[in-house]
Amino acid sequence: MEWNTLAQRQPYVVKLLTNSLKKERLAHAYLFKGNKGTGKKKISLHLTKAYFCRVRKDSEPCGECPDCKRIDSGNHPDVHLVKPDGQSIKIEQIRQLQKEFSYLGLESKSKAYILEHAERMTNQAANSLLKFLEEPGQETIAILLTENPQQLLDTIRSRCQILTFAPQSQNELIEALTEKDYSNQLARTAAALTNDQAEAEEYLNDEWFVIARKNVLKLGEELFERPQRALLALHEYWNPHFKEKQQVEIGLDLLLIWYKDVFLTQLEEEHSIVYSDHQNILSVQALQSSQSRVRNQMLHILEAKRRLNANMNLQLLMEQLVLRLQEG
Structure with missing residues (x-):
């Protein structure tokens, strides 16, 4: 997937990130906020590839180098994806992340972490992450993904560059659902109730x-x-x-x-x-x-x-x- 493809859904977000990449001015921490199905995770992974790719052209990662391929396969040693363990992200997970970041990068000096459902951090985990955000490494990038930014600590939000992901349009959602072999009539009905593709598919199934x-x-x-x-x-x-x-x-x-x-x-x-x-x-x-x-x-x-x-x-x-x- 390329930035041009991602820009069809999120033109504002992609323009801002690609401009930052071209100027070598990425923030050390981003907060991606938006509904499910708006492409937050896809864009966070593509941004991470662009950040690590050593042969990228302007803002576009090559997709073929070892860094790009390892990120695609989910096993890059310096890219860490943190998800809720059960209902929440726990302090042990943040401590483990900090421990990993205390080691020298295995492939380069760069490190990145992506927190899915960042609003589900326990208070202890959030306070621990806050210290981490306040003292970022020289070549560290953090990307927090959330559907409910108001549930995050104000102090965490203030230390991130916040990017708002636009909801999927109704026509885009209907097209995406019919491409998955749902009938047009049912797709239109589900899309009238929600602009969240995952929720629409729950209805249709x-x-x-x-x-x-x-x-x-x-x-x-x-x-x-x-x-x-x-x-x-x-x-x-x-x-x-x-x-x-x-x-x-x-x-x-x-x-x-x-x-x-x-x-x-x-x-x-x-x-x-x-x-x-x-x-x-x-x-x-x-x-x-x-x-x-x-x-x-x-x-x-x-x-x-x-x-x-x-x-x-x-x-x-x-x-x-x-x-x-x-x-x-």
Whole structure:
């Protein structure tokens, strides 16, 4: 993988890092923050290759020298990857890292370490790392990866150059998912719920989610075509499937997408709808409903989501929502 390829996803981050490499002005510590699936680890490894490669051209590592190949294979003696041991990164792991760095570099004077999920350090580990960051070696580079930078000590954040990784766009995510042989319809649905590829794949690999989508589409049709059956539909197939609070929340998000699709159809923006496999009924509903009615229906769902977080009875919540959606 080259910087040009990585720049397609993270142009700002790549430009800053390649400029620093060309000018030989890399920081001694970086904090890469961003959602899962934004390329933090890929870019950290490519940066490490560029840092160690002795025959790189401008900012691009050669990919063929012993340093590049060892980093690719994960066994470079002077590059250390630290991951949580169980739920956290423990002080013993940081001490071991410091011990490794006290030795002379086996291949060169340079050393690098990458901390995955840096926010999961215990307080002891974080304070130990802080001393390490305050007294960096002459040719040491540290890269901390995190999805939750606010959970890191302010003092650690202040000693790193912070780079923010942009989330994946919805279209990019749909393309990435369909390349992995997920159906376009399911990929579009998952991408409407999250811009995190790993989370999207969790949804798509879960048969519960596939059935949830079908049930929500069925309820959307019932509410429009046979509103008098909607309460019965809750007892037939909604309540048995959406049993827990988290499941109901996903169901409400999927139902909200239905009404957003109706609204987009009214605005003649059909290219943006998620449930394109139900475009016919969406078009009929868009014609027979006013925009203000559809807006109110979306507001009712958002209100139900708010009440859900207030620990309301799940069945009562859905019954009240269905009645409000029928009224418009």
